[in-house]
Amino acid sequence: MISPRRITAVLKKELLQLRRDRMTFGMVVMIPLIQLLLFGYAINTNLRHVPVGLVDHANTELSQTLVQIVQATQVVTVKEVFLTPEDAEQAITEATIRAALIIPPDVDSRLARSPAVGLGLPDATDQTSSRPVAHWIVDGSDTMVASAIKSLRTMPLTELLRLPPNRQVPTFEVTLYFNPEQRSAVNIVPGLVGVILTMTMILFTSSAIVRERERGNMEMLINTPIKSVELMIGKIIPYIFLGLIQVAIILGLGHVLFSVPIHGGLGTLLVVTLLFIIASLSLGLVISTLAQNQLQAMQMTIFVLLPSILMSGFMFPFDGMPKPVQVIAQVLPATHFMDMIRGVVLRDASLYALRSDILWMVGFAVVGLLAATLRFKKRLG
């Protein structure tokens, strides 16, 4: 029967080796730390201060005020002034600026009739007044930059003539729950838990069996009475604790540095992360029994990691993905975890509300552990 003594023996051995493996131990702490800072500070989906150029054919007081108002939105910053649109185009091609505002000579008269200034709606047949005030040329290759500039298309210009802003009645009223200030960190930090756990948990265990084989320990191990299950369980338990340390680092620092709220209970959080850690570890063990060497184990880990970052809903909203991609993404534990961790951390979702994700995760872990145990043979051939 399964012997707790042998499981403890493997577990203790793994801990001893881990303690002397400074590199791995450092990774446990450094990966979440660096990733958190990178994603928290560097990645911002609200684009600000896009460098742009200016070609002002009018050069009047009004045109200068127009430029100031545009800059006041903070979406763009004028970096260079050009004499001709051709010069501006050249600069866009050279990527010194991402877009250029071209103000026509008759900007004053256009402004006077522009609906954006709020002097009343122009007649639809009135050709002159329905012309835009000025022209943006944009490097459209980066969709984020392009849509930032496009958002300026209908900006109100009432300020220009020192008129009171003419309030438009919105079609819809929108109330934002859970992240009213629309800070990206609130969504990214809990998701980061999933990405980092996928990366480190699979990476550590995927080399676990392979390493024994590469270092020649396997022949000794399979000559002992140890059972496959005992070996598998003994190998994953230490990493469960490492995983929990990482979760604590990410959520704790996320809370302190980026004020990411933690609405859910710690018990719920623990259950959800434990499930994901065990599912990831068992996936790592399966890889470990498939790979012939550590390089292969690493390659297979990346094969799982990439879709876990791109398709899980961490980077791009799951709902926006095409149906076939969604189906594939559903196989990954990370996709279910994104759902669960954001649910618990941001919305205080209950375990019952997350039951389908939880069931799936349990199933994945059990199948993974079984597959690894069955695949692991105490034979060389």
Add this chain to the structure above:
Amino acid sequence: MSDLVVATSGLTRRFGEKTAVDNLDLEIRTGQIYGFLGPNGCGKTTTMRMLTGLLTPSSGSISVLGHPMPDYAEPLKHEIGYMTQIFSYYRDMTVLENLRFAAEIYGMPRKTTKDRIDELLGTYDLTENANQLTGSMSGGQRQKLALAATVMHRPKLLFLDEPTSAVDPETRRAFWEQLFDLVDQGATMIVSTHFMDEAERCHRLAILEHGVKKADGTPRQLMTDLNAAVVEVEGDGLRQVKRALDETGKTLSTAQVGARLRVLVEKSEADPVAMLQSLLQGFPGLSLSVQRPNLEDVFVSATKGALS
């Protein structure tokens, strides 16, 4: 029950086209040190792996301690100890940690573990290295640790794969003393080696070449039964003498040993010295004498197919 510990018949293992072990019949009795003697690649490790149930034979049958292998591999793990050719305990753990691991994996009772480890540390002269990382020890110390861990659970049957290949002669002597102590306590051992002096210490030997058993018996028996005469040639110009003899094709082998040339001649030759003298007329001043065969002579003639 017979005292047969290991018996195989027609044991064969192929790797693709290559036959690593070829139709091997073995009978190994209790209380013996049984040696596999042969050069690298002759199939010693492959044979041991099949006997311990790690490799499945391509054909043939194995019985170990009265049970068929590899079917009984798991229950027999408690009775068998296997010291692998390459050190297979953990280099990033200390001697003590490795021994504790072995004790726990073999399910040694908690109460007796400490005493057993202390006893082994003493026996194998490792007490001072107890807290040293295994990776920083000498080859000889590592082999002692490997042996200590292998005998932790007091196996009845021990497999030692080239246990002293990376060890100095002094350590090798001490190591063998310990093996005889273990035999004295009732263990049976199968040891592979490519050293003649080591093979000579075994109770019985099988000489392997390309996976085929060329001879087996006690070292003494093998030496007396040798189907060849050994003549030593002393004198000047031994390299030329060797070349001349090799060209005649009338000797089984010639090998220089220091200032002498050791020549093997078919035993059917009535007077080997006279025969060689007639071949060496062009070399004056040589002295020839008949010698007692040693194990190397046995090995050389066995692998040349000249054994009775």
